Amino acid sequence: MEKKPAAIQAVAKTQPAESKPKRDISFNPQEMEPRWQAKWEADKLYRAVIDPSRPKHYALTMLPYPSGDLHIGHWYAMTPSDARARFKRMQGYNVLFPMGFDAFGLPAENAAIKDGIHPMKRTYQNIERMRKQLKSMGAMFDWEREAVSCDPRYYRWTEWFFIQLYKHGLAYRKMSAVDFCPNCNTTLAREQVIGENRVCERCGTPVIKKDLEQWFFKTTKYADELLNFDELDWPERVKVLQTNWIGRSEGAEVQFTVISDQLSVEESKVTVFTTRPDTLWGATFMVFAPEHPLVDKITTPEQREAVEAYKAQAARQSDIEREAADKEKTGVFTGGYAINPVNGARIPIWIADYVLMSYGTGAIMAVPAHDERDFAFAKKYDLPIVEVIRPEGQEEAGELKAAYTGPGVMVNSGPFNGTKVNTEKGRKNPGISAVIDWLEQQGIGKEAVNYRYRDWLISRQRYWGAPIPMIYCEKDGWNPVPEDQLPVLLPEDVEWKPTGESPLKLHPTWKNTTCPVCGGPAERETDTMDTFMCSSWYHLAYLSPYNDKAPFDEAEYNYWMPVDTYTGGIEHATMHLLYTRFFHKALRDMGITEGNEPMIQLRNQGMVLAEDHSKMSKSRGNVVAPDLLVNKYGADTVRAYLMFFARWEMGAPWDSQGIEGTARWMRRVWTLFTDPTPPQTDPAYDGRHLRRRVHQTLKSVTHDFENFEFNTIISSLMELLNEMYKAREAGAVGSPAWEEATEIYLKMLAPVAPHIAEELWTNQLGKPYSIHQQLWPQVDEEAAKEDVIELPVQVNGKVRDRITVPADAGEEEIKAAALASAVVQKYLEGKTPKKIIVANKRLVSVVV
RNA sequence: GCCGAAGUGGCGGAAUAGGCAGACGCGCACGACUCAAAAUCGUGUUCCCUCCGGGAAUGAGGGUUCGAUUCCCUCCUUCGGCACCA
Incomplete structure (x- = not known):
């Protein structure tokens, strides 16, 4: 049975039913919301089409993975984003606000292994359910632009993009030590290995290293450009995360010469990277990574046994053990020597596992006096320590107790004695700069930059992803599938076995094909692509979904792109958000798109925590189900509460009491507009105060929408409502100021609570449908004063x-x-x- | 260790070109309505004291200023990222 709000019941009591025309004025979101959603959909109210006469606004919110259930986090990300998109629309922009599904991925495939339900079937079932849930938000999604990444009409273009990258030398295959998740049974990109325990981003299992031949995208080619955020209005934290991830360091490459009759002249030249070329005169030994290819050749017979033992031990250790920072330094002398090119000193070559093959050249010059690690190593193995930077003003060097890394003056450094060194990096440091110039003149080194950033490994040994459209032939090697044969369809008849091999590899016939070059028998690549590849271009797919001529329509691109406002979680800072920037720049260089950046403005929402301040999770049983909330309060209230209860970018713990306050506000709005017996009108009512408050509120609400300050939008609207109740008591109803106040109030409410605003606007005030096609009101500065x-x-x-x-x-x-x-x-x-x-x-x- | 974000009532939070700290809401207390409860409406609600008055307070301490939640310095705590990166 429907329970009427008590205020209405009370009114009904004082006004006997027979004395008033019967009219249903109960607040009933469960009836009202689906009714308006159906009408808006039937009227195509939110259809976004190119309109050159209006300025465009492309508002994008991150698309969900179809897990089968929309959670409160989705609502938190999407409904305030929707409110802002609606606000932009009311400001006169032609707004595109699309939605789709990032539909490839491991969960569906893992579930299939468990219960045998095909990932495609499950995915489409989940999408259907989630589409309904998404529609219950009352958002202005243009569903005619929906894109689902596992649809062959979509992944056809994912494959096509791969081929373009391949043709332009941005996709390549190489053998290397890669990260492998033993639980997901697949390789991962470096970005998808998280934290100091090096766990898999998806499942939390510690990853292991494997030597495998895999496909990569040349993201590092764009390292420097990705560090440039000039065109972006992005949160500082995201820019910092990306900057740290790319990890640019400036310095020099210097050639040392190994003394060995086992090596050719060419082989004997070993390049090291250093950020401190100013300390070259203090390099008293070299250290190679244990896996360094020259180690075998330079090891002397006397040292061979020790070196082999150390290499074997290093190989056995996991990366976690090896990278533990507090671990004591260990190493072994190879018996070999090299010449320090700046002073001709003969210095010993050691191997140690603190030097990594994966960074720089896998070999370093060790300057124990000015590097903490080298210092510890030299102390332990009694290697010489030569001071070359002395703090200014200090006369005589005492015995160094620790590596000195501060500013000073170069000493024991031949032509550079007396040169000042500060703590700046690269060319900004006079000492470093002077030495680099000199190295270049002498032809023994040059200025160089090194990055932490790695190329993007995109091969996945899984089934439920876009096939990598490549064919291997014994004779012609790797070649792309001819573009007129795309898409390479995923076969549906595969076996689910947790073997660690892709089901595609076990399929009896699928991989057999012919070589596009010689026509002879050949095999398809059986790995699929990282799903981050699919999401790197979904914002383009929305422009003209399932286009069969091109990945997107050019006219649509020219009108809508770039994305003006992008919203989503910060957890993608160094994954999706970095991948999609790379992707966009690559497309630009291939002549497919224009512009340097895909998404101009980025804003991140925080996280909704459980009531006990812990993370929400199914296993903890503390999740808040939006469907239940919608049933109880209606979508408008849930939307408004999510905007109100925290600073959007911060997030906060859920509060099941707190939402009652928002529900109360919503009912008070309803009652104000529907009360059949408002207090009597005072013909002498002076509306100046009310107008002042209305226009002051309008001003701040406009500002807050622009700046994603959703919580203060709601509190301003609550305050104004309280003000309007007071004005009503003072006899305002029916006055021009009251008419204006009600109109402006509903317009400000419309982006927040689209259903109730529409109902009151259209059916209660009798204004022309739809409130969502009205323009945002103008602030009357005079009235606000x-x-x-x-x-x-x-x-x-x-x-x-x-x-x-x-x-x-x-x-x-x-x-x-x-x-x-x-x-x-x-x-x-x-x-x-x-x-x-x-x-x-x-x-x-x-x-x- | 390095980088970043954040510390304000019982709770979520508001207020920064430096200008009334605690808007708005939750919770709580009291009152109205009710046979009663819920709902609704109203009032109060940072803390302390000698309570018609006064004092303290925005993580701690210092500084600049007529005035600091806001700017500067030194710490502390929490969260996030990176980490033997040469």
Whole structure:
């Protein structure tokens, strides 16, 4: 049975039913919301089509993986984004706000292994369910632009993009030590290995290293450009995360020469990367990574046994053990020597596992006096330590107790003695800069930059992904599938076995094909692509989904791109958000798109935590189900509460009591507009105060929408509602100010609570459908102005009184009014003020 | 260790070109309505004291200023990222 809000019941009691025409004015979101959603859909109210006469706004929110159930986090990300898109639309923009599904991925495939249900079947079932849930939000998604990444009409173009990257040398295959998740049974990109325990981003299992031949995208080619955020209005934290991830370091490459008759002249030249070329004269030994290819050749017979043992031990250790920072340094002398090119010194070559084959050249020059790791190593193995940077003003070097990494003057450094060194990196450091110039003149080194960033490994040994459209032939090697044969379809008849091999590899016939070059028998690549490849271009797919001529329509691209506002979680900072920027730049260089960046403005929402402040998770049983909330309160209330309960970018714990307050506000809005017996109208009602509050609220709500400050939008609307209730008591109903207030109120409410705003606008006020096609109201600055202002008066920094003056009062007038106050006089104790400050017409400060 | 974000009532939070700290809401208390409860409406609600008045308070301490949640310095705590990166 429907429960009527008590306020309405109370009204009904004082007004016997027979004396009033019967009209259903109960607040019933469960009836109202689906009704309006159906009408909006039937009327194509949110269809976004190119309209050159209007400015466009492409608002994008991250698309969900079809897990089968929309959770409160989706609502938190999407409904405030929707409200802002609606606000932009009311401001006159032609807004595109699309939605789709990132539909390939491991969960569906893992579930298939468990229960045998085909990932495709499950995925489409989940999509159907989630589409319904998404529609219950009442968002302005243009469903005609929906794109599903596992649809062959979509992944056809994912494959096509791969081929373009391949043709332009941006996709390549190489053998290397790669990260492998033993639980997901697939390789991973470096970005998808998380934290110091090096766990899989998806399942949390520690990854292991495997030597495998895999497909990569040349993301590192764009390392420098990806560090440039000039065109982007992105949160500082995301820019910092990406900058750290790319890990650019400036320095020099220097050639050392290994002394060995086993090596050719070419082979004997070993390049090292250093950020401190100014310390070259202090390089007293070299260290190679144990896996370094020259180690075998330079090891002397006397040292061979020790070196082999150390290499074997290093190989056995996991990366976690090896990378533990506090681990004591270990290493072995190879018996070999090299020449330090700057001073001709003969220095020993060691191997140690603190030097990584995967960074720089896998070999370093060790400067124990000025590098903590080298210092520890030299102390342990009793290697020479030569000071080459001395703190300025210090005369004689004592024995070094620790590596000195501060500023100073170069000593023991031949031609550079006396050169100043500061703590800047690269060319900004006079010492480093001078040495680099000299190295280049001497032909023994050059300026160089090194990155932490790695190329993107995109091969996955899984079934449920876009096939990598490549064919291997014994004779012709790897070649792309001819473009007119795309898409390479995923076969449906595969076996689910947790073998660790892709089902595609086990399929009896699928991989057999012919070589596009010689026509002879050949095999398809059986790995599929990382699903981040699919999501790297979904914003383009929305432009013209399932286009069969091109990945997207050019006219659509020219009108809508770039994405103006992108919203989503920060967890993608170094994954999706970096991949999609790379992808866009690559497409630009291949002539497929224009512009340097795909998404201009980015905003991240925070996280909704469980009521106990812990992370929500099914296993903890503390999840908040949006469907239940919609049933209980209606979507409008859930939307409004999500905007209200926290700073959007921060997030906060859920509060099941708190939402009651928002529900109460929603009912109070309803009651204000539907009460059949409002207080009597006062013909002499002066609407100036009400108008002032309305336009002040409009001003702040407009500002807050622009700036994603959703919580203060709601509190402003709550305040104005309280004000309107007071005005009503004062007899405002029916006055022009009241009419204006109700109109503006509903327009401000429309982006937040689209259903209730529409119902009240169209059916209660009888205004023309639809409120969502109305323009955002203009602030009347005159009406918003105060005519008297109240100023606190401080005496020696303490508020003692308040004075009221006309808003246009001059400074002298305000000072006089302040001094006229009896309370102020009391605190002055008869003294003459030293100074009176009128601050911005906001406060008077009297100093005695 | 390095980089970043954040610390404000019982709770979520508001207020920064430096100007009334605690808007709005939750919770709580009291009152109205009710046979009663729920709902609704109203009032109050940072803390302390000698309570018609006064004092303290925005993680801690210092500084600049007539005035600091806001700016500067030194710490502390929490969260996130990176980490033997040469």
